[in-house]
Amino acid sequence: MNAITPREAALSVRGLRKAFAGVPVYDGFALDVKRGDILAIFGPNGCGKSTLINMAAGLLPADAGEILYDGRTVDEVRIGYVFQNYREALFPWRRAAENIRYPLRRMGLKRAEIERRLEALVADFRVRFDLNAYPYSLSGGQQQLVSIMRALAVEPEVLFLDEPFSALDYETTLSLRTLLQQVLKARKTTTILVSHDLEESIVLADRILMLTRRPTLVADDIAVELAWPREAATLSAPNFVAIKARCLDVFTRAVAGA
Amino acid sequence: MRGILVPAAGAAGFVALWWLAVLLRLADPVLLPSPLETFNDTAKSFTQGPLLHDLWRTVTRTVLSFLVACGIGVPLGLLLGAKESIYRAVEFVVDFFRSTPASALFPLFLILFGVGEGTKIAVAAFGAALVILFNAAYGVMNARRTRLLAARVMGASPLRVVFDVMLWEAMPQILVGMRSGVSLALVIVVVAEMFIGSTDGLGQRVIVAQSLFESGLMYGVIFVAGALGYLLNLTFLLLEKRFIHWAGK
Numbered sequence: 172m173n174a175i176t177p178r179e180a181a182l183s184v185r186g187l188r189k190a191f192a193g194v195p196v197y198d199g200f201a202l203d204v205k206r207g208d209i210l211a212i213f214g215p216n217g218c219g220k221s222t223l224i225n226m227a228a229g230l231l232p233a234d235a236g237e238i239l240y241d242g243r244t245v246d247e248v249r250i251g252y253v254f255q256n257y258r259e260a261l262f263p264w265r266r267a268a269e270n271i272r273y274p275l276r277r278m279g280l281k282r283a284e285i286e287r288r289l290e291a292l293v294a295d296f297r298v299r300f301d302l303n304a305y306p307y308s309l310s311g312g313q314q315q316l317v318s319i320m321r322a323l324a325v326e327p328e329v330l331f332l333d334e335p336f337s338a339l340d341y342e343t344t345l346s347l348r349t350l351l352q353q354v355l356k357a358r359k360t361t362t363i364l365v366s367h368d369l370e371e372s373i374v375l376a377d378r379i380l381m382l383t384r385r386p387t388l389v390a391d392d393i394a395v396e397l398a399w400p401r402e403a404a405t406l407s408a409p410n411f412v413a414i415k416a417r418c419l420d421v422f423t424r425a426v427a428g429a
Numbered sequence: 430m431r432g433i434l435v436p437a438a439g440a441a442g443f444v445a446l447w448w449l450a451v452l453l454r455l456a457d458p459v460l461l462p463s464p465l466e467t468f469n470d471t472a473k474s475f476t477q478g479p480l481l482h483d484l485w486r487t488v489t490r491t492v493l494s495f496l497v498a499c500g501i502g503v504p505l506g507l508l509l510g511a512k513e514s515i516y517r518a519v520e521f522v523v524d525f526f527r528s529t530p531a532s533a534l535f536p537l538f539l540i541l542f543g544v545g546e547g548t549k550i551a552v553a554a555f556g557a558a559l560v561i562l563f564n565a566a567y568g569v570m571n572a573r574r575t576r577l578l579a580a581r582v583m584g585a586s587p588l589r590v591v592f593d594v595m596l597w598e599a600m601p602q603i604l605v606g607m608r609s610g611v612s613l614a615l616v617i618v619v620v621a622e623m624f625i626g627s628t629d630g631l632g633q634r635v636i637v638a639q640s641l642f643e644s645g646l647m648y649g650v651i652f653v654a655g656a657l658g659y660l661l662n663l664t665f666l667l668l669e670k671r672f673i674h675w676a677g678k
Contacts, residue, residue, distance in 0.1 A: 252582040
């Protein structure tokens with residue numbers, strides 16, 4: 172299943188190298204992400220999951236190798252990035268709606284187009300809270316939803332999610348990820364999710380990349396062939412349980428094998 | 430209501446103690462006039478004497494030097510804060526002059542700017558600028574990294590990051606710097622009015638009143654200067670509260 176032709180790849184990583192203080196994290200790493208896929212990256216702590224997406228998003232320079240979006244560098248494409256810490260990622264001096272409009276203004280879009288996109292997002296995510304509020308007066312789930320809307324507003328070629336739900340309670344996480352998978356699938360947004368929650372990774376992903384400890388390699392590359400939309404019942408479906416068992420097994424070996 | 434009553438009671442207590450000290454003749458009446466006498470002398474100087482003009486001059490000098498200090502301190506602080514390596518290089522110099530009593534610099538500024546308005550404003554502006562610069566630089570250096578990265582990912586140019594994120598991130602700290610800066614400017618202006626070629630201003634009025642043994646007026650001018658400092662501080666506190674609505678949230 173992982174034979175992705177170059178035309179199908181939204182993101183291609185080749186020969187990636189990165190070391191921190193002389194300790195290699197990535198040493199010749201390669202990856203292709205198919206357009207429209209949701210890829211979850213899962214691995215032991217410190218294996219460089221966030222490092223990988225930060226390099227892909229252009230937030231961190233790679234030591235060597237190339238990361239291309241259909242042949243273009245990150246500076247030439249629009250990407251979206253949702254940070255783990257929504258409190259520190261949103262601009263608290265701007266209202267929620269202004270936060271979402273911000274990247275669109277940077278793109279130089281016309282006011283009508285900006286409003287059209289904002290309204291589309293509000294409809295897609297069925298937003299019922301007041302977007303004219305300042306972020307700090309919203310709940311954690313609402314703030315992270317605003318972050319996600321802000322990242323999706325630019326209609327990114329690839330959306331990066333760095334542990335987007337880890338600071339939220341379980342109830343909020345469940346409703347937010349149900350909403351997110353619907354929107355991502357409807358918009359066919361290529362997404363890379365970093366998560367330390369295995370259940371979340373499986374529920375949200377088309378494909379799970381299991382990583383080893385440093386220097387990081389692919390321990391397993393698992394297709395998640397579960398029907399969309401995935402609901403609460405999915406969590407107890409036999410193939411979900413089977414995938415989870417396989418992932419856990421790989422994970423245990425990846426951690427032990429260090 | 431309670432918020433006003435308690436401090437008002439404290440102030441009334443202070444005046445009562447003062448009056449008691451006068452009634453008990455704890456000090457020579459020439460050195461310690463009664464609160465009423467102080468009030469009358471001060472009110473008279475306001476209505477018939479030069480005190481209103483003095484107050485106006487001190488306010489003008491303080492505001493002017495504060496504006497000059499902001500004009501220098503804020504942009505320079507932002508710039509230095511954004512380039513932390515440069516700030517580290519000048520940090521010692523900034524800290525050194527920030528710690529130097531501005532009054533020690535009077536002779537130097539007299540040479541540079543001559544005897545006149547320019548010197549008073551320049552010394553006060555110099556002192557206040559360093560405080561504002563220091564706070565602005567720290568505000569920028571303590572900017573949340575995630576927010577800077579978020580702006581970059583959203584396609585903001587380095588210059589836009591400075592104006593759209595760093596400036597805002599530093600804003601609470603800049604206002605703290607402005608509050609300390611304006612207080613310091615007032616202190617320096619009042620001292621400068623006493624000692625460097627002045628004919629007006631609160632500092633001049635205090636020292637003239639003292640030398641003429643107009644102790645009622647002297648106390649009154651001290652209270653006027655105190656009230657001015659208090660109001661300036663309060664203004665900035667209210668500005669912080671109203672404008673920096675997101676602080677600490």
